Amino acid sequence: MPHKLLKLLLGSYQWLASYWPVLMPRGIRLYTFEQIPLFMKENPYITDGYRARLQSKLCLKSIFVLSNETVNIWTHLLGFLLFFLLGVNDMSTVLPASGANREDYVIYCIALFCFQVCMLCSAGYHMFSCHLSEKTCHRWLALDFVGISVGILGCYIPGVFYAFYCITFWRQVYLVTALALILAVFLAQIHPHYHSKEWRHQRTAIFCSVAGYGIIPAGHWVWLNEGLGSAVVQLFLPRVIVMYLIAGAAFLFYISKIPERCFPGQLNYLGASHQVWHVLVVFLLYWWHQTAVYIMKFRHSQPCPPFYTQPGLID
Numbered sequence: 287m288p289h290k291l292l293k294l295l296l297g298s299y300q301w302l303a304s305y306w307p308v309l310m311p312r313g314i315r316l317y318t319f320e321q322i323p324l325f326m327k328e329n330p331y332i333t334d335g336y337r338a339r340l341q342s343k344l345c346l347k348s349i350f351v352l353s354n355e356t357v358n359i360w361t362h363l364l365g366f367l368l369f370f371l372l373g374v375n376d377m378s379t380v381l382p383a384s385g386a387n388r389e390d391y392v393i394y395c396i397a398l399f400c401f402q403v404c405m406l407c408s409a410g411y412h413m414f415s416c417h418l419s420e421k422t423c424h425r426w427l428a429l430d431f432v433g434i435s436v437g438i439l440g441c442y443i444p445g446v447f448y449a450f451y452c453i454t455f456w457r458q459v460y461l462v463t464a465l466a467l468i469l470a471v472f473l474a475q476i477h478p479h480y481h482s483k484e485w486r487h488q489r490t491a492i493f494c495s496v497a498g499y500g501i502i503p504a505g506h507w508v509w510l511n512e513g514l515g516s517a518v519v520q521l522f523l524p525r526v527i528v529m530y531l532i533a534g535a536a537f538l539f540y541i542s543k544i545p546e547r548c549f550p551g552q553l554n555y556l557g558a559s560h561q562v563w564h565v566l567v568v569f570l571l572y573w574w575h576q577t578a579v580y581i582m583k584f585r586h587s588q589p590c591p592p593f594y595t596q597p598g599l600i601d
């Protein structure tokens with residue numbers, strides 16, 4: 287019975303989607319999976335609703351057309367707006383009220399800039415993935431990957447900066463290492479096969495390594511703070527764990543193509559795995575921003591623990 291109800295719901299929204307193209311601008315039409323160029327064929331479970339073979343101007347116009355990329359485009363355009371507004375609010379209200387110094391402003395500017403770049407690169411890729419030129423589509427895909435790396439960097443910077451607030455040496459070590467890793471990913475992108483379908487697994491492994499690397503500074507931070515029993519670890523470690531859980535869930539949707547794999551052709555416009563990935567990425571960055579605000583306030587309200595003030599442990 288629940289399966290029947292689900293089918294009915296899916297059917298009714300597919301029906302709505304079929305009437306939407308009445309409002310479609312001239313020169314834009316939607317294609318089925320069989321009709322699109324080979325380089326666009328990524329997900330066979332999304333069977334319809336493809337924009338294809340469009341000039342740049344029509345790619346831009348097509349963001350107002352209900353296609354299988356509409357949710358992907360708008361989740362990250364709205365995500366960009368969210369992080370822009372959070373930036374304005376941080377600079378005008380949150381940071382001044384928390385007694386922030388110049389370093390805090392720099393860290394928040396960099397992190398929020400990274401989040402906005404991540405959102406814009408992704409929205410841009412989904413806008414122009416229907417471009418006439420295969421080369422243009424691949425360039426936008428490359429930019430999407432750059433955006434993901436920049437987004438990860440935006441998580442590392444405030445995380446490491448406030449976790450190692452009292453130990454400049456380790457703060458520098460982990461910030462430089464994270465930056466080096468991101469630069470290595472950029473360099474890897476120069477490889478001619480990097481964006482090919484054959485390199486999908488290598489790409490996934492690289493991104494997982496860069497994101498998973500954060501477990502090392504996190505573990506070190508727990509150890510420096512005298513283990514899981516300490517108050518500061520109990521305060522912040524759950525937030526780090528939640529961040530990794532969201533990232534893990536987002537990644538599972540991304541690679542498994544679930545749920546559309548279970549309902550081929552039923553989730554062309556809404557509910558597909560890539561849309562869930564987008565929503566979870568926005569939520570993850572928002573969660574990390576809130577964590578950064580929380581830990582920044584904590585650092586300004588508490589002096590560094592005596593452990594760090596022993597000679598040789600601080601600079």
Ligand SMILES: [Zn+2]
Pocket residue numbers: 358408412560564
């Ligand atoms: Zn995407």
